[in-house]
Amino acid sequence: xxxxxxxxxxxxxxxxxxxxxxxxxxxxxxxxxxxxxxxxxxxxxxxxxxxxxxxxxxxxxxxxxxxxxxxxxxxxxxxxxxxxxxxxxxxxxxxxxxxxxxxxxxxxxxxxxxxxxxxxxxxxxxxxxxxxxxxxxxxxxxxxxxxxxxxxxxxxxxxxxxxxxxxxxxxxxxxxxxxxxxxxxxxxxxxxxxxxxxxxxxxxxxxxxxxxxxxxxxxxxxxxxxxxxx
Numbered sequence: 001x002x003x004x005x006x007x008x009x010x011x012x013x014x015x016x017x018x019x020x021x022x023x024x025x026x027x028x029x030x031x032x033x034x035x036x037x038x039x040x041x042x043x044x045x046x047x048x049x050x051x052x053x054x055x056x057x058x059x060x061x062x063x064x065x066x067x068x069x070x071x072x073x074x075x076x077x078x079x080x081x082x083x084x085x086x087x088x089x090x091x092x093x094x095x096x097x098x099x100x101x102x103x104x105x106x107x108x109x110x111x112x113x114x115x116x117x118x119x120x121x122x123x124x125x126x127x128x129x130x131x132x133x134x135x136x137x138x139x140x141x142x143x144x145x146x147x148x149x150x151x152x153x154x155x156x157x158x159x160x161x162x163x164x165x166x167x168x169x170x171x172x173x174x175x176x177x178x179x180x181x182x183x184x185x186x187x188x189x190x191x192x193x194x195x196x197x198x199x200x201x202x203x204x205x206x207x208x209x210x211x212x213x214x215x216x217x218x219x220x221x222x223x224x225x226x227x228x229x230x
Contacts, residue, residue: 024049025056029070033111042066067111074112075130078102082137091141092150096190098141102164107171107182152195163189174208181208 028049032040042063046056060066081101088094106112142160145151167182167189174181187201 021049021051021055022059024051025059025066026070029066033067033070034109037110038063038067071112072130074105074109075134078105079130079133079137082134082141085141086137086144091144091148092194095141095145095151098138099160099164100186103167103171103182103186106168107175107179110172110175113168113172150194152193155193163193178205178208180205 025045029040029045032045032048042056042060043053045066046053049056056066060069078101082098085094085098085101088097139157142151142157146153146155167186170182170185171179184203184205184207187203191197191201
């Protein structure tokens with residue numbers, strides 16, 4: 001079916017091969033940014049997509065244009081998650097659910113944290129508008145939880161943002177070795193945020209092994225498992 005914009009504005013739709021190339025570029029870019037963050041170049045994306053570099057540059061004058069198109073949908077997914085959690089009858093579950101979903105999205109995509117923070121001015125237009133859509137929803141989720149009495153009264157939105165950054169650091173440092181490690185510390189954080197609980201949150205998965213003392217900053221190097229004595 002021809003897009004509405006093509007028939008109503010006279011804009012010619014992309015040829016079938018051009019549209020196929022566009023989809024290949026977007027898929028390659030999503031995978032590359034998710035793995036390595038925003039440092040990936042358009043040349044690398046072209047190679048991943050199996051198209052010529054010129055094909056990418058004809059479609060996207062620079063990397064910002066590509067990020068803008070790619071991440072608007074991803075940030076809108078986050079907004080949709082926030083709206084779903086606002087529909088929760090339990091405000092505490094809404095807050096915990098939104099935090100967990102946003103962290104899970106960050107864990108699956110290396111570039112999302114930088115984009116949401118406006119890093120390097122990437123995705124300045126449509127993504128910026130999407131961020132503006134998420135912010136008031138997140139604030140409403142926070143206020144509902146606080147007014148319910150389930151969230152500590154002395155916790156601020158700045159605290160939540162800082163906690164998100166802290167858990168983001170765990171995500172970044174364990175992504176390659178123990179990608180679910182952040183969930184353990186998320187459980188600890190939830191216990192610290194709520195005003196009361198009947199029992200501690202179940203901490204899953206188990207704690208990561210102790211990092212080596214000589215590990216470079218920002219990395220975690222695991223100690224080899226001790227061999228049992230026979």
